[in-house]
Amino acid sequence: MNKVYNNRAWWLILPMLLLVAFSAVIPLMTVVNYSVQDVFDANTRFFTGTEWFKEMLNDPALQAAVLRQFAFSLTILAIEVPLGIGIALIMPKKGWQASAALILVTMPLLIPWNVVGSIWQIFTRGDIGLMGWSLRELGYGYNITSNPVDAWATIILMDVWHWTSLIALLCYSGLRSIPDAYYQAARIDRASKWAVFRYIQLPKLTNVLVIGVLLRFMHSFMIYAEPFVLTGGGPGSSTTFLSQSLTTMAIGQQDLGPSAAFSLIYFLIILLVTWVFYTAIMNMQKDNNKGA
Amino acid sequence: MSLNLENIDRVVGGETHIADMNLTLEPGSFNVLLGRTLSGKTTLMRLMAGLDTPTRGRVLMDGQDVTGRSVRHRNVSMVYQQFINYPSLTVYDNIASPLKLAKVGRAEIDRRVRSIAEMLHIEHLLDRQPLELSGGQQQRTAMGRALVKDADVVLFDEPLVNLDYKLREEFREELRAVFSERNCIAVYATTEPAEALALGGNTAVLHQGRLLQYGPTADVYHRPSDIRAAEMFSEPPINIVKGTLSGSEISFDNTLHFPVGNDLSALEPGEYRFGIRASHISLTPRAKSDIEIHMVVDLAEISGSETFLHVHNEHFYMTVHLEGVHEFRVDSPVKLYFPAHKVYAFDHEGAVVHIPTHLRGI
Numbered sequence: 001m002n003k004v005y006n007n008r009a010w011w012l013i014l015p016m017l018l019l020v021a022f023s024a025v026i027p028l029m030t031v032v033n034y035s036v037q038d039v040f041d042a043n044t045r046f047f048t049g050t051e052w053f054k055e056m057l058n059d060p061a062l063q064a065a066v067l068r069q070f071a072f073s074l075t076i077l078a079i080e081v082p083l084g085i086g087i088a089l090i091m092p093k094k095g096w097q098a099s100a101a102l103i104l105v106t107m108p109l110l111i112p113w114n115v116v117g118s119i120w121q122i123f124t125r126g127d128i129g130l131m132g133w134s135l136r137e138l139g140y141g142y143n144i145t146s147n148p149v150d151a152w153a154t155i156i157l158m159d160v161w162h163w164t165s166l167i168a169l170l171c172y173s174g175l176r177s178i179p180d181a182y183y184q185a186a187r188i189d190r191a192s193k194w195a196v197f198r199y200i201q202l203p204k205l206t207n208v209l210v211i212g213v214l215l216r217f218m219h220s221f222m223i224y225a226e227p228f229v230l231t232g233g234g235p236g237s238s239t240t241f242l243s244q245s246l247t248t249m250a251i252g253q254q255d256l257g258p259s260a261a262f263s264l265i266y267f268l269i270i271l272l273v274t275w276v277f278y279t280a281i282m283n284m285q286k287d288n289n290k291g292a
Numbered sequence: 293m294s295l296n297l298e299n300i301d302r303v304v305g306g307e308t309h310i311a312d313m314n315l316t317l318e319p320g321s322f323n324v325l326l327g328r329t330l331s332g333k334t335t336l337m338r339l340m341a342g343l344d345t346p347t348r349g350r351v352l353m354d355g356q357d358v359t360g361r362s363v364r365h366r367n368v369s370m371v372y373q374q375f376i377n378y379p380s381l382t383v384y385d386n387i388a389s390p391l392k393l394a395k396v397g398r399a400e401i402d403r404r405v406r407s408i409a410e411m412l413h414i415e416h417l418l419d420r421q422p423l424e425l426s427g428g429q430q431q432r433t434a435m436g437r438a439l440v441k442d443a444d445v446v447l448f449d450e451p452l453v454n455l456d457y458k459l460r461e462e463f464r465e466e467l468r469a470v471f472s473e474r475n476c477i478a479v480y481a482t483t484e485p486a487e488a489l490a491l492g493g494n495t496a497v498l499h500q501g502r503l504l505q506y507g508p509t510a511d512v513y514h515r516p517s518d519i520r521a522a523e524m525f526s527e528p529p530i531n532i533v534k535g536t537l538s539g540s541e542i543s544f545d546n547t548l549h550f551p552v553g554n555d556l557s558a559l560e561p562g563e564y565r566f567g568i569r570a571s572h573i574s575l576t577p578r579a580k581s582d583i584e585i586h587m588v589v590d591l592a593e594i595s596g597s598e599t600f601l602h603v604h605n606e607h608f609y610m611t612v613h614l615e616g617v618h619e620f621r622v623d624s625p626v627k628l629y630f631p632a633h634k635v636y637a638f639d640h641e642g643a644v645v646h647i648p649t650h651l652r653g654i
Contacts, residue, residue, distance in 0.1 A: 179374055179376075181372045181374050181376045182376055184343055184370070184372075185370065185372070185376045185437075187343065187363050187364060188341060188343075188363055188368060188369055188370050189369075189389060189390045189393055189437070190364050190390075190393050190394070191389070191393060192393075195393070199378045199379075199380060199381060199389075200378060200379070202380075203378075203379045203380035204379060
């Protein structure tokens with residue numbers, strides 16, 4: 001039999017190729033371009049190789065920002081995931097209460113980032129902010145502009161307030177998809193509430209939780225507007241996270257080469273952590289399924 | 293352990309789900325709840341289990357009033373239409389779960405789990421998780437969980453609906469074997485008359501939340517108390533034809549006349565509704581005395597190796613249950629035969645007034 005080779009079908013992927021090129025490859029390559037050169041003006045540039053990358057990796061300020069960033073992301077995950085599951089568990093299941101609860105829970109998610117920052121900026125002010133003023137009246141010298149602990153606590157509180165809803169909503173939908181018969185069967189078995197949670201609800205939530213944790217990790221790792229508006233990265237650099245360091249470098253100081261190198265490192269960190277997390281969870285599930 | 297339901301009503305949001313239910317289930321009995329969807333089978337089971345409480349009436353176990361007692365304080369187990377198991381636990385742990393919660397000793401748990409698993413032919417799957425199993429194996433696991441704890445009442449809510457035909461036959465036989473050695477009350481809900489007949493035991497025919505009839509399965513099938521029960525407990529439903537009985541003759545809608553057999557002659561002359569089972573009608577006469585009727589084919593519905601033939605004449609419709617696959621042209625005439633001595637008679641209120649005496653087989 002003669003096989004006819006006709007590769008005209010390759011033309012069909014051309015639109016997709018163009019789309020991906022314009023949306024991802026070309027912008028990314030621009031950054032790569034800057035990261036290996038020192039550009040002075042349109043006609044003057046020097047090839048620098050890996051110099052910018054080495055400089056960035058050895059910069060103590062950036063190293064501190066990376067650590068700060070991990071501390072922040074892990075802290076908010078540790079709070080938001082259990083809290084979100086808890087909220088989903090106590091949310092009403094039917095009737096108007098369910099709708100009301102859903103709207104109430106969704107509300108923080110609808111507020112733009114910089115608005116959240118502004119809201120909390122006012123909320124925490126010592127003179128006119130409800131929280132700042134109350135804490136001071138209670139005798140605690142609360143001040144986010146001079147006390148790093150206060151600043152950190154406030155940013156974490158703000159993020160928990162803004163984003164726990166996402167986890168709660170994901171878990172709520174996961175819980176709703178468990179057939180009633182499971183709960184009935186558990187009641188007939190005389191299983192405790194804890195057993196129902198541990199052996200029915202939690203296993204059924206694994207998938208949505210993986211998505212929730214991944215989203216929240218990526219999101220929080222890129223956090224910018226909220227702390228920028230609330231604390232401006234201070235006091236000192238105690239709340240300066242990665243994206244703010246980057247912005248300062250790229251926009252404020254016009255250090256395009258180093259910031260391009262840094263952007264790529266930043267991107268690779270997120271990619272790496274996400275991949276490791278995802279693979280770990282998937283392997284865990286596979287092991288479980290083997291009955292190990 | 294006997295279970296009594298006394299004058300049970302269950303009303304939800306103004307809608308009556310169960311009305312005036314009286315039922316006594318004997319210890320060690322196997323009971324089938326037969327009824328179509330929305331006939332109240334599941335509601336009734338939930339009441340028996342204590343998952344719901346009746347709006348009116350009492351539930352007695354061994355003469356003791358347990359009406360308000362929640363399922364947590366009763367000793368029941370239940371198997372569902374969906375395959376319900378703990379998703380993250382192995383088959384072994386799933387079957388062991390009721391015993392663990394009841395604080396049974398570890399050696400005893402192991403012994404009972406293994407013997408149940410062997411009985412259900414899943415002993416080689418004990419280390420697997422439910423989602424790695426086929427539907428039949430998942431349902432066996434769920435049954436293992438229900439059977440392992442020696443419940444007083446074991447409830448099956450259409451457990452075989454989601455399984456294939458062969459597996460269902462296998463399951464039914466095993467189920468009867470399992471319960472023949474136990475002294476608990478088994479209750480099995482189904483929509484299919486054939487399944488009720490295959491399971492045997494006792495059958496309760498339900499319709500729109502009411503109990504139509506309860507008794508030994510074969511008895512309920514052969515001696516329906518009224519038209520409704522006869523219709524519910526036959527697939528395809530028994531054919532009902534209006535007719536007149538006058539002295540020595542029955543006439544169906546004044547068109548088909550045939551002589552009355554001895555056993556019908558005791559009835560008062562008058563208007564009746566006559567019932568002929570779809571399986572009693574045939575394409576060729578089985579005896580000389582069979583009555584011939586001329587009908588026109590509407591549709592031949594082939595189901596497995598059987599054919600449901602829908603026919604009509606100017607006055608009435610009939611469905612015929614034929615063995616084997618038969619093809620008929622629509623609107624073609626067909627001659628059918630049925631034995632006059634196998635005809636049921638119902639009065640104008642639907643109550644049965646005559647049951648044929650020569651009943652053999654189904």
